[in-house]
Amino acid sequence: MANSTLQIHPEKPSLPEHSVIMPMAQLIWRPLATLARIHSKYGELVLGRLFGRKILFVSTPEHIEQIFNLEGKGLLSRDFLYDAKKVLFGDGLVNSGSEVWSRQRRLMQPLFTKEAVKNYELIMIEEAAAVANQLKKAADSPINLTTELKNLIQRIFIRILLGKSVDSLSNSAELIKVIEIIRQELPVQLGSEIIFGSRLKRFIPLKSRRYHAAVDYLKAFIRQEIAEKQENPGQDLISQLIQSGDRATGYTMPAELLQDEAVNLFFAGQETTINTLLWFFYLTGKHAEVRNKIAAEIRQLPDGPLNAAHLSQLSYTKAALNETLRLYPPTSALSTQTVQDIELGSYNIPKGTTVLLSMHTTHHNPRLWDKPEEFNPNRFLETATPERHKYAFFPFGGGVHNCIGKHFAELEMLLVIASFIREFTFETDITVKEAFSITLKPDRPIVGRVEPIS
Numbered sequence: 135m136a137n138s139t140l141q142i143h144p145e146k147p148s149l150p151e152h153s154v155i156m157p158m159a160q161l162i163w164r165p166l167a168t169l170a171r172i173h174s175k176y177g178e179l180v181l182g183r184l185f186g187r188k189i190l191f192v193s194t195p196e197h198i199e200q201i202f203n204l205e206g207k208g209l210l211s212r213d214f215l216y217d218a219k220k221v222l223f224g225d226g227l228v229n230s231g232s233e234v235w236s237r238q239r240r241l242m243q244p245l246f247t248k249e250a251v252k253n254y255e256l257i258m259i260e261e262a263a264a265v266a267n268q269l270k271k272a273a274d275s276p277i278n279l280t281t282e283l284k285n286l287i288q289r290i291f292i293r294i295l296l297g298k299s300v301d302s303l304s305n306s307a308e309l310i311k312v313i314e315i316i317r318q319e320l321p322v323q324l325g326s327e328i329i330f331g332s333r334l335k336r337f338i339p340l341k342s343r344r345y346h347a348a349v350d351y352l353k354a355f356i357r358q359e360i361a362e363k364q365e366n367p368g369q370d371l372i373s374q375l376i377q378s379g380d381r382a383t384g385y386t387m388p389a390e391l392l393q394d395e396a397v398n399l400f401f402a403g404q405e406t407t408i409n410t411l412l413w414f415f416y417l418t419g420k421h422a423e424v425r426n427k428i429a430a431e432i433r434q435l436p437d438g439p440l441n442a443a444h445l446s447q448l449s450y451t452k453a454a455l456n457e458t459l460r461l462y463p464p465t466s467a468l469s470t471q472t473v474q475d476i477e478l479g480s481y482n483i484p485k486g487t488t489v490l491l492s493m494h495t496t497h498h499n500p501r502l503w504d505k506p507e508e509f510n511p512n513r514f515l516e517t518a519t520p521e522r523h524k525y526a527f528f529p530f531g532g533g534v535h536n537c538i539g540k541h542f543a544e545l546e547m548l549l550v551i552a553s554f555i556r557e558f559t560f561e562t563d564i565t566v567k568e569a570f571s572i573t574l575k576p577d578r579p580i581v582g583r584v585e586p587i588s
């Protein structure tokens with residue numbers, strides 16, 4: 135194995151650095167199409183350079199698995215993005231340096247197991263059923279699912295996090311306003327930090343007072359909630375985070391980290407879930423055959439209130455949800471960085487290389503997926519699934535930084551889908567395109583009609 139510079143596979147030659155300047159610039163404006171183009175033009179493992187930074191584009195499941203394994207051994211790390219994310223995410227899981235991260239992850243993991251998240255099923259079902267009932271009554275006019283799902287997922291998350299309904303908060307209007315400001319400005323704030331870095335950013339006036347004020351307001355609000363729950367703990371997620379501790383060492387989370395983790399969960403968990411559900415209803419809204427099969431499966435559930443145990447009977451619905459996550463993974467790419475030289479496949483990758491893993495590219499690779507652009511839930515049915523590498527499909531990431539909220543998200547999405555489709559089916563004839571900011575979303579609202587199920 136060579137131990138010096140990167141050697142590109144003979145039939146997929148290495149990019150001369152100057153030739154990647156144009157595609158790399160386009161990467162900023164049209165990231166997903168550009169990533170796909172870089173891979174289709176230059177190969178499955180491509181080295182480029184942007185503003186002096188070496189970037190390695192990785193898209194094959196075998197290389198992705200190797201990267202995750204090496205990251206687990208500490209040879210790659212996310213620490214290089216720390217400054218970019220710290221304003222909002224502080225030292226929470228999404229951003230903490232390796233040492234803080236591993237202690238926090240160990241403490242929080244037990245609250246997010248498949249069993250543990252079932253504690254939240256009643257809140258999820260209650261909130262989803264209330265919206266489903268309202269929408270069923272609106273059968274005569276077009277509905278905007280984007281607004282409805284955004285409000286619903288926000289209501290569910292606030293109730294789980296705080297143990298109270300958003301309507302019961304005296305500052306609910308202000309809170310919703312600041313959350314919206316953060317959502318709108320986060321992509322620019324984060325993007326500019328990542329692209330320009332703190333050195334260049336000093337000369338570019340992108341700092342938004344509105345954004346910083348909104349982050350301060352949200353953090354102060356969460357601090358106050360933490361103080362209340364330290365006095366009076368409940369069943370909510372903040373109280374559970376307060377009580378979580380490392381038995382071996384007696385370590386519990388300091389209030390500052392608690393605040394950061396609450397903010398991290400808030401922003402990591404909602405956009406991803408909302409956008410997956412939007413793509414799901416968009417795709418099934420346009421594919422009558424799939425929609426009818428899902429409705430038939432959900433109609434077969436026993437009468438009476440829905441519960442998490444019913445979800446094991448929804449194999450076709452789950453397959454359609456996975457197929458949605460394949461086509462439109464809301465977190466479409468991940469980045470990490472080598473902290474020393476590593477070996478990847480038959481190449482040596484130097485220390486300091488930023489590694490970009492694009493699940494969007496992998497999920498659309500025709501070598502891995504037959505007719506990759508087709509919406510075909512059958513690929514995910516157990517009976518039909520061919521042998522497939524575990525990283526041919528990885529919407530929740532992988533390795534040590536895999537999504538802690540995977541079981542939470544799967545439970546919530548299936549309960550929302552089942553609650554809705556018990557009351558109505560949703561049809562749409564609009565056509566939307568992919569819009570990428572931090573998550574992959576439809577470029578305009580998902581509007582359509584509901585057909586009540588009698």
Ligand code: HEM
Nearest residue numbers: 227228402403406407410465529530531535537538539543
């Ligand atoms: C469809 C829904 C979701 C998708 C597709 C998704 C996807 C992901 C992905 C790909 C990562 C890895 C990011 C990276 O490696 O840089 C991640 C991390 C994370 N997700 Fe999710 N997520 C979803 C829902 C949620 C929910 C509901 C929560 C919380 C309730 C959550 C909390 C987190 C956190 C805290 C991390 C950071 C984990 C760590 O680094 O230890 N996610 N998610």
